[in-house]
Amino acid sequence: METTVLVLVYALIIITFVFEVWLAILNYQNRNAKIPDVVSDIYNEEEYKKWLDYNMTNFRFGMILKSINTILFLALLSFKFFPSINNVAVNSSGNDELQVVIFMGLYFAVGFVIGLFTSYYDKFVIEEKFGFNKSTKKTFVLDKIKSLLLTIIFGGGLIYGISALYHNVSSMFFIYTYISLIAIVLFVNLFYVKLIVPIFNKLRPLEDSELKTRIEELAKSVGYEINKISIIDASKRSTKLNAYFSGFGKFKQVVLYDTLMEKMSDDEILAVLAHEIGHSKYKHTLFNLFQTFIMLSLYIGALVLMLEIPEVSTAFGFEETNFGFSLILFSVFMSPLMIPVQLITSYFSRKHEYQADEFAVQNHKKESMETALKVLGKENFVNLTPHPLYVKLTYSHPPMVERINAIRKVKD
Numbered sequence: 001m002e003t004t005v006l007v008l009v010y011a012l013i014i015i016t017f018v019f020e021v022w023l024a025i026l027n028y029q030n031r032n033a034k035i036p037d038v039v040s041d042i043y044n045e046e047e048y049k050k051w052l053d054y055n056m057t058n059f060r061f062g063m064i065l066k067s068i069n070t071i072l073f074l075a076l077l078s079f080k081f082f083p084s085i086n087n088v089a090v091n092s093s094g095n096d097e098l099q100v101v102i103f104m105g106l107y108f109a110v111g112f113v114i115g116l117f118t119s120y121y122d123k124f125v126i127e128e129k130f131g132f133n134k135s136t137k138k139t140f141v142l143d144k145i146k147s148l149l150l151t152i153i154f155g156g157g158l159i160y161g162i163s164a165l166y167h168n169v170s171s172m173f174f175i176y177t178y179i180s181l182i183a184i185v186l187f188v189n190l191f192y193v194k195l196i197v198p199i200f201n202k203l204r205p206l207e208d209s210e211l212k213t214r215i216e217e218l219a220k221s222v223g224y225e226i227n228k229i230s231i232i233d234a235s236k237r238s239t240k241l242n243a244y245f246s247g248f249g250k251f252k253q254v255v256l257y258d259t260l261m262e263k264m265s266d267d268e269i270l271a272v273l274a275h276e277i278g279h280s281k282y283k284h285t286l287f288n289l290f291q292t293f294i295m296l297s298l299y300i301g302a303l304v305l306m307l308e309i310p311e312v313s314t315a316f317g318f319e320e321t322n323f324g325f326s327l328i329l330f331s332v333f334m335s336p337l338m339i340p341v342q343l344i345t346s347y348f349s350r351k352h353e354y355q356a357d358e359f360a361v362q363n364h365k366k367e368s369m370e371t372a373l374k375v376l377g378k379e380n381f382v383n384l385t386p387h388p389l390y391v392k393l394t395y396s397h398p399p400m401v402e403r404i405n406a407i408r409k410v411k412d
Helices: 002-032 045-078 081-092 096-129 137-168 170-200 210-221 258-263 266-281 284-307 323-363 366-380 388-394 400-409
Strands: 203-205 229-232 243-246 253-257
Touching: 002 045, 002 323, 002 388, 045 081, 045 096, 081 096, 081 323, 096 137, 096 323, 137 170, 137 323, 170 203, 170 243, 170 253, 170 284, 210 266, 229 258, 243 266, 253 258, 253 266, 258 266, 258 366, 266 284, 266 323, 266 366, 284 323, 323 366, 323 388, 323 400, 366 400
Parallel strands: 229 253
Antiparallel strands: 203 229, 243 253
16 A cells, blocks of 8 residues: 555656646747737837747746756655654654644745745846846845744644644544634635735825726726725835735725836726726625635545545655645645646636626726736736646636737627
């Protein structure tokens, strides 16, 4: 049985790696496809050459990073790294839950150190080269320190709690863990902007202006109440644009990137907001929450089944089932199972984007929605010719071409 587990784990890691590389190559090779006329005005010749260079640079960096991560994980498995750090954890504490936290913390530390170098290179070499990065090294370091502290506090607390459930109420592990994670998901959805975002960014209310009045009028005209409109100082890190709604009920609010305010006209900003209101009117947030709850039940159920097989741990040098190691290896077993799940979730996500676009066109201006998408595409350097299979598996939003074609078909 242990041999079977060993072969299966190594095979899944290698097959997943090969599949992801093949998919990325497929998408990269599609970069030279003819740009459809409907989006041919997004990039001029110089900008298009710059996009090709950006695409190539990110592809190469992604392939190197994926290869390093895969080789490193295989090495950690092969050279008994995990039993070794488990011994450190066991010798550090007599508490089962703390042992799991220490074990996961040591593993996380490896990824954190590697992530420091890769994220630095991505931000200060690649993004800097193409004019996207606005972050300073001081901001970068502070962000990493804050992220680390949040991970230690909340991530460590979560692992401790789930481990305690496993060790003390194993017969009710599925139900208690499921309820706990649902509560966390709801909490994050409600209070993310209020509690987490201010740790990294400054939020300021949208000042009284013609734009604010028009936003309020738009919301009122479709029967939607906006409790708060905030501007986030995204420009201190990047030039890229975005806007989003957060929360629901009395906690919902609009967050606009200051870069979006700078690059778009009032009509285009209204189109983007009408799109976001469309998500709310069509209950997409609730749908996504329901989808998350279903996914959590599948994940926890699969984890419970895996914990019942001690060979998952003993095959890699443990004497019995190790909860922390099982959590780590869980992602390996779930990778192939996630492909059909990702197909389904991505499909519904893209469908929701079409519906929100249609809502924006019907309640604002068709031409403003189209030009807003083109501004987003240009400023965020979107891929205008992604491979169809790559889209089906990984895109939460439809490609730019398909969105604009769909918009033009809507009767406004």
